[in-house]
Amino acid sequence: MSPPSSPSHFLPAGTVYGTLLNFRAEVEALAPQMSAPPYKAPPKAPVLYVKTANTWSPHGAAIPVPANVPEVEVGASIGMVVGADGDIEGFVPMNDLSVPHASFFRPPVKFKCLDGFLGIGPALRDAQEVDDPAAFRVEVRINGEVRQTLDFSTLVRPARQLLAEVGEFMTLAHGDVLMLGCGAGRPLARVGDRIEISAPGFETLTNTLVAEEKGAAA
Template sequence: MTTTAVPAAGAYLPQGTVYGTLLNFRSEFDAWAPKMNEAPYKAPPNAPILYVKPVNTWSTSGAAIPVPASAPQVEVGATIAMVIGDKPNTVAGYVLMNDVSLPHASFFRPPVKFKCLDGFLGIGNEVVDAAKAGDPSAFTLDVRVNGEVRQSSRFSGLVRNAQQLLADVSSFMTLQPGDVLMLGCDITADGARPLVKVGDRVEIRAPGFAPLVNTFVAEAA
């Protein structure tokens, strides 16, 4: 069943296309490096790897995210994203996001069915102005599941920092006003992402940002 996010009064929802970015944390890139020379690619990527999170995936902070009956657990993809300003390829601000996915075997080109299920993108309720947010390389965030810290990420560990990512993406496509570009999702020490199940409450916190909170519920029949 397709859902559309209904924001709380004054809550932010994207006005353009939301793009995710793969393999942009050094830890994740290095974990997958041994497989990068295997078929079908046979070489490390030389440009950002992007994918789209369409409108059916959007869930505002405070919303319940449905978990399919076929998936006992789903992955949390905590990140911070750039919101494009009034002029193409410029940054107006930053927003917290939870890029939820079904667990899958490859991050190189994940099928839509793993990442684009209804409600599978938690979105922070406010955009922090770029000038107020400061240097994105200094961003940090924590993922808390039922109050327990399960992941801590530092955006100083990006393969392409925010400025370089924007420049590289802009070299082959135009990011339009209202578009959103995620900086990427980190992995934990075991090479995975935090897993959650029905009944769990996930809170993503970053200094200067209002927390992004979502609960996970069983998908309606």
């Protein structure tokens, strides 16, 4: 079950999908690894993973971090919400947290699907208000300090192209969310840190990392 939210806090109505390797700098940084066995070439189609409902944390929620995880990667992104007609209904900032890991060659479920590991922005921005998603500029602040800036004009697949290419091999339903990507050089955060994901035209997403209570994890 997804966590409760107040009437003013957006939560997805469908499945949330993350996208890997959709920022050019991320592809360039991993190019040597992608050219090595077993694949020996970069992927030709979008690379997706699922952020299951147990990961969803509304804006303002405290996100628990297990005791055996000293730091987490902050994956700032913008999620595009699929409308009833299959087009884009709106956009929302997201904080795709993960346990640092080196390889993308295996499904990253154990690193990305921990309880609470997806901060979700407080409000959906209607797609009709957005002239061009490539103009999105996202800042990540940890304890008030800017730690990363993302320029969405540097995407490998811009929003509509990504949506179209994913649609070639799977059907997205109304309410599903497809993240545009998180970029390279993701900052690290630890218990006690306050993380803010902000972008012009969006309400700021804020979450705080807390120590997981003993006995809470399976």
